[in-house]
Amino acid sequence: MSLQGTTTGAGVAAARSSASAWDMDPPRLGPLAYYTCFKGIVWREVLRYLHQRERFLSALVRPLVWLFIFAAGFRQTLGVSIIPPYETYVLYEVFITPGLIGMIQLFNAMQSSLSMVYDRETGAMRTLLVSPFPRSFLLLSKLVGGVAVSLLQVYAFLAVAYFWEIEPPLYGYFTLLPALILSGLMLGSLALFMSSVIRQLENFAGVMNFVIFPMFFASSALYPLWRVKESSVLLYHVCQLNPFSHAVELIRFALYGQVNWISLAAVLGFTAAFLGGAIYAYNPSKGLIGRRGGPGAGA
Amino acid sequence: MDMETGPQDEVEAAPALVVKNVSHRFGETLALDDVSLEVPRGKFVVLLGLNGAGKSTLFALITRLYDNVSGEIRIFGYDVRRRASAALQRLGVVFQSRTLDLDLSLKQNLLYHCALHGIRGREARTRTARALEIVGLSDRAREKVRNLSGGQARRVEIARSLLHRPLLLLLDEPTVGLDIGSRESVISIVRSLVETEGLGALWATHLFDEVRATDLVVILHKGRVLFTGPVPDLLAKTGTPNISDAFRVLTGTTATELAA
Numbered sequence: 001m002s003l004q005g006t007t008t009g010a011g012v013a014a015a016r017s018s019a020s021a022w023d024m025d026p027p028r029l030g031p032l033a034y035y036t037c038f039k040g041i042v043w044r045e046v047l048r049y050l051h052q053r054e055r056f057l058s059a060l061v062r063p064l065v066w067l068f069i070f071a072a073g074f075r076q077t078l079g080v081s082i083i084p085p086y087e088t089y090v091l092y093e094v095f096i097t098p099g100l101i102g103m104i105q106l107f108n109a110m111q112s113s114l115s116m117v118y119d120r121e122t123g124a125m126r127t128l129l130v131s132p133f134p135r136s137f138l139l140l141s142k143l144v145g146g147v148a149v150s151l152l153q154v155y156a157f158l159a160v161a162y163f164w165e166i167e168p169p170l171y172g173y174f175t176l177l178p179a180l181i182l183s184g185l186m187l188g189s190l191a192l193f194m195s196s197v198i199r200q201l202e203n204f205a206g207v208m209n210f211v212i213f214p215m216f217f218a219s220s221a222l223y224p225l226w227r228v229k230e231s232s233v234l235l236y237h238v239c240q241l242n243p244f245s246h247a248v249e250l251i252r253f254a255l256y257g258q259v260n261w262i263s264l265a266a267v268l269g270f271t272a273a274f275l276g277g278a279i280y281a282y283n284p285s286k287g288l289i290g291r292r293g294g295p296g297a298g299a
Numbered sequence: 300m301d302m303e304t305g306p307q308d309e310v311e312a313a314p315a316l317v318v319k320n321v322s323h324r325f326g327e328t329l330a331l332d333d334v335s336l337e338v339p340r341g342k343f344v345v346l347l348g349l350n351g352a353g354k355s356t357l358f359a360l361i362t363r364l365y366d367n368v369s370g371e372i373r374i375f376g377y378d379v380r381r382r383a384s385a386a387l388q389r390l391g392v393v394f395q396s397r398t399l400d401l402d403l404s405l406k407q408n409l410l411y412h413c414a415l416h417g418i419r420g421r422e423a424r425t426r427t428a429r430a431l432e433i434v435g436l437s438d439r440a441r442e443k444v445r446n447l448s449g450g451q452a453r454r455v456e457i458a459r460s461l462l463h464r465p466l467l468l469l470l471d472e473p474t475v476g477l478d479i480g481s482r483e484s485v486i487s488i489v490r491s492l493v494e495t496e497g498l499g500a501l502w503a504t505h506l507f508d509e510v511r512a513t514d515l516v517v518i519l520h521k522g523r524v525l526f527t528g529p530v531p532d533l534l535a536k537t538g539t540p541n542i543s544d545a546f547r548v549l550t551g552t553t554a555t556e557l558a559a
Contacts, residue, residue, distance in 0.1 A: 026385075026388035026389060026463065026464075027417070029384065029388075029417050032417070032419075033416075033417025033418075033419075034417070036414050036417045036418065036419040037414050037415055037416075037417050039414065040410070040411050040413070040414020040415060040419075041411075041414065041415070043411075043414075044400070044403075044407075044411045044414075047403060047407065048400060048402065048403065051402040051403065052402065123394040123395070123396035123397065123398035124398050124399075124400070126362065126364060126392075126394055126398065127392075127394070127398045127412070127415070127459075128415065129362070129363070129364060130362045130363070130387055130390070130392050131387065131415035131416060132383070132384040132385075132387040132388040132416065132417075133384070133415075133417070134384070
């Protein structure tokens with residue numbers, strides 16, 4: 001319909017009624033509105049992920065390469081003694097599966113934080129931030145969206161790994177879920193925090209070298225920490241302080257229906273710290289966005 | 300409901316947008332220097348300035364990407380810092396940079412925006428359909444944004460900015476990079492919204508031919524407001540026959556600088 005030339009009273013009235021009262025006061029934002037917004041943000045993340053086929057594939061292929069090739073090669077060289085939560089000797093493949101799950105989440109978190117940097121430049125982040133909901137709520141929703149994507153990736157990986165003798169107890173798949181959500185939130189909030197403070201994050205190679213590799217290798221993902229201690233006590237302590245180690249241990253125990261309380265506490269603590277940092281950094285009055293100079297694109 | 304601040308009639312009579320004595324610096328550079336301007340309800344206001352004049356900084360402050368440290372910004376009487384939610388509910392924005400998800404359909408993009416304002420279900424679908432109708436893209440609702448031309452994508456962004464029925468529209472150089480036909484259609488959509496629905500609009504541009512004689516004009520140059528008022532006053536004040544001459548006289552820029 002045409003919007004122009006509605007100078008008659010009837011025309012204006014028609015335009016108004018078809019727009020159903022443009023001049024109505026905006027509604028109150030109740031719990032239902034919050035839920036709608038939350039769901040919308042999470043759903044967008046999932047939709048975007050499903051539309052990016054390369055990202056879907058690479059998220060699946062990366063850990064499988066580690067499982068099929070790396071683990072097979074190390075199977076004979078690296079013996080793993082019986083350590084909790086394992087009750088028998090386990091194959092090296094079984095041992096590194098929780099580490100690979102952690103890796104999936106780590107990559108996903110870094111990728112979504114990269115997409116946030118990209119978003120900030122294209123303006124999609126700004127569209128998010130002009131929503132009338134509190135900014136911390138928006139960021140948290142965005143974070144949960146990233147975690148939801150990582151859940152899809154992890155379960156797809158476990159489904160394939162099942163045929164490679166990675167057969168945790170059936171209930172393990174369920175007890176794993178809360179652990180994945182927590183570790184996903186921790187890694188996501190770390191990435192979110194980094195996206196707001198580190199300018200160089202646009203370069204994924206840089207992130208690989210300075211964040212992903214150190215976090216992944218200096219952790220309990222690929223080798224039990226007592227083995228690390230044998231070669232270097234310092235490295236052992238580094239590994240113990242590494243948030244990623246705790247994410248991996250939380251996942252490892254959860255996969256067998258157990259809770260590693262120390263790792264749980266560590267993951268919760270790190271999540272709170274990173275999330276607090278991210279919310280602080282995105283706060284318009286204290287934020288670090290403004291200090292860097294210039295809004296996104298253009299002058 | 301949300302009238303906690305100030306007497307009710309104060310909020311009800313308030314202009315769509317008031318920017319008062321706002322300054323902003325990035326490190327050493329003063330991007331905005333004591334900027335004041337107003338968008339009355341139902342008026343089309345052109346914010347005229349060259350690249351780097353501070354238009355985008357001003358928009359970033361109004362949309363609360365970061366806070367204004369000095370002065371105040373009010374949308375229909377609601378301070379954007381203290382009453383951010385109420386202010387943002389009444390504000391629709393078209394950013395200079397592209398902000399749509401290219402791999403999602405028009406409809407998915409718009410429904411996402413509805414969700415960002417807490418609008419859901421049938422209401423969200425109705426508003427999405429209506430907004431696409433306003434910008435003349437109803438028949439392409441299911442297509443991916445990637446397949447649209449620049450002008451069409453801009454129209455979708457306008458549709459998106461209308462979903463929560465704001466009474467103030469902010470448009471940051473919405474016609475940049477568009478061909479003449481697309482420019483015309485984008486401008487006429489916004490102008491007719493101002494005329495028929497009574498929206499206030501702040502239209503930032505550096506293109507003088509987008510100004511109409513009946514518009515209000517704000518001239519922003521190097522972070523300072525040099526003029527605000529109706530077009531005839533601008534011409535009378537500068538003693539010039541047209542806007543580009545008036546701009547040149549006010550800012551002291553030469554024709555070659557303008558061309559650059």
